[in-house]
Amino acid sequence: xxxxxxxxxxxxxxxxxxxxxxxxxxxxxxxxxxxxxxxxxxxxxxxxxxxxxxxxxxxxxxxxxxxxxxxxxxxxxxxxxxxxxxxxxxxxxxxxxxxxxxxxxxxxxxxxxxxxxxxxxxxxxxxxxxxxxxxxxxxxxxxxxxxxxxxxxxxxxxxxxxxxxxxxxxxxxxxxxxxxxxxxxxxxxxxxxxxxxxxxxxxxxxxxxxxxxxxxxxxxxxxxxxxxxxxxxxxxxxxxxxxxxxxxxxxxxxxxxxxxxxxxxxxxxxx
Ligand SMILES: NC(=O)c1ccc[n+]([C@@H]2O[C@H](COP(=O)([O-])OP(=O)(O)OC[C@H]3O[C@@H](n4cnc5c(N)ncnc54)[C@H](O)[C@@H]3O)[C@@H](O)[C@H]2O)c1
Numbered sequence: 001x002x003x004x005x006x007x008x009x010x011x012x013x014x015x016x017x018x019x020x021x022x023x024x025x026x027x028x029x030x031x032x033x034x035x036x037x038x039x040x041x042x043x044x045x046x047x048x049x050x051x052x053x054x055x056x057x058x059x060x061x062x063x064x065x066x067x068x069x070x071x072x073x074x075x076x077x078x079x080x081x082x083x084x085x086x087x088x089x090x091x092x093x094x095x096x097x098x099x100x101x102x103x104x105x106x107x108x109x110x111x112x113x114x115x116x117x118x119x120x121x122x123x124x125x126x127x128x129x130x131x132x133x134x135x136x137x138x139x140x141x142x143x144x145x146x147x148x149x150x151x152x153x154x155x156x157x158x159x160x161x162x163x164x165x166x167x168x169x170x171x172x173x174x175x176x177x178x179x180x181x182x183x184x185x186x187x188x189x190x191x192x193x194x195x196x197x198x199x200x201x202x203x204x205x206x207x208x209x210x211x212x213x214x215x216x217x218x219x220x221x222x223x224x225x226x227x228x229x230x231x232x233x234x235x236x237x238x239x240x241x242x243x244x245x246x247x248x249x250x251x252x253x254x255x256x257x258x259x260x261x262x263x264x265x266x267x268x269x270x271x
Pocket of ligand 1 (some may be wrong): 012017019020022040044065092148149192193194201257
């Protein structure tokens with residue numbers, strides 16, 4: 001390892017189990033010399049296996065429901081105490097669709113569920129950034145990354161209201177990226193990741209077919225959670241200092257490919 005995050009302090013949201021993208025990010029950040037706190041919703045802490053990760057990376061776990069202002073403030077304050085100073089990087093790896101979970105289609109959204117989805121999956125990034133800004137918790141040139149999906153730009157019918165949540169998430173990243181960049185030289189980006197087999201990913205209807213289709217269309221194939229973790233490390237490092245307010249596609253080329261010979265083969269099999 002090159003220890004490119006040596007001396008950096010972070011907060012990692014969203015490691016539920018070893019399939020979680022955040023889990024891999026935590027392992028890679030640890031291998032690259034960073035120290036960080038881990039956080040998840042109290043219920044997820046009870047159901048998941050985050051303590052194993054905390055042990056293997058020497059991290060403290062601090063509960064935070066991302067819809068709670070007081071939890072967010074406590075997380076950031078405690079993280080600075082535990083880590084001994086201001087924060088250099090944050091991974092926002094949080095998403096949940098109540099309508100998908102309860103079997104409601106996009107044409108029949110339950111708006112209470114929709115509000116909750118937007119709060120958990122998008123407004124939480126604003127809450128995180130607002131709280132960090134207020135507490136002046138992030139060092140100059142600090143880097144915040146939130147994970148998103150291309151359904152923010154193109155229609156994937158079964159992605160449901162999560163598509164709207166991701167569009168909002170990306171917009172918040174740009175808007176706050178401007179203000180935080182101007183005031184404190186903090187950078188904020190979203191990484192738009194390939195379909196990945198995780199608890200959140202597999203909850204989307206038809207996930208397996210879609211995963212195979214994306215694999216067949218992308219010239220490099222789907223990016224794995226491990227690949228995503230390495231990209232996050234790069235974005236947290238000083239080698240990407242001038243990148244901010246971007247939505248960065250990390251998808252093996254999927255986003256800019258119209259058609260591929262592999263997809264043509266699938267079409268022929270179905271003829
Ligand atoms: N898996 C994919 O195909 C894929 C593709 C692109 C982007 N993403 C995004 O990557 C991120 C991580 O998802 P993942 O695929 O690793 O799945 P995951 O299920 O492992 O992670 C989602 C996390 O969100 C947490 N969470 C949900 N509600 C919360 C709340 N109220 N407070 C705090 N945390 C809460 C969950 O506990 C879980 O740890 C999400 O934003 C997801 O949309 C996933």
